[in-house]
Amino acid sequence: xxxxxxxxxxxxxxxxxxxxxxxxxxxxxxxxxxxxxxxxxxxxxxxxxxxxxxxxxxxxxxxxxxxxxxxxxxxxxxxxxxxxxxxxx
Numbered sequence: 001x002x003x004x005x006x007x008x009x010x011x012x013x014x015x016x017x018x019x020x021x022x023x024x025x026x027x028x029x030x031x032x033x034x035x036x037x038x039x040x041x042x043x044x045x046x047x048x049x050x051x052x053x054x055x056x057x058x059x060x061x062x063x064x065x066x067x068x069x070x071x072x073x074x075x076x077x078x079x080x081x082x083x084x085x086x087x088x089x
Contacts, residue, residue, distance in 0.1 A: 005025070005057075017059060017061075017066070020068065020088050021087065021088060021089075022085055022086060022087045022088055023057060023068060023069070023085075023086045023088060024083045024084070024085050024086075025052065025055075025077065025083055025084040025086070026077065026082070026083035026084075027040075027050065027077050027083075029041065049076040049077065050076065050077040051074075051075075051076055052073045052074075052075050052076070052077060052084045053072065053073065053074060054071060054072050054073055054074075055069065055070075055071075055073050055084075055086070056069060056070035056071070057069055057070075057086075057088075058070075068086075068088040069086050069087075069088055073086060
């Protein structure tokens with residue numbers, strides 16, 4: 001399954017690149033419908049995990065564009081609480 005993550009309208013857009021040390025990707029059950037969240041909670045930390053094999057995240061300003069990360073991650077996200085922590089040196 002391929003998933004695309006989009007920036008939220010409430011995400012700050014004025015964070016300087018040198019202040020971004022890492023990205024933490026988590027599953028936010030509050031963003032799901034009541035039924036979807038209920039289904040995921042039944043399996044959380046018991047039977048289900050989401051494996052994140054690879055990813056990439058780019059940034060762009062008026063003057064420069066670059067890569068925060070691009071490559072293999074091989075990490076798991078459990079239904080609640082856990083996340084994929086990606087350093088962005």
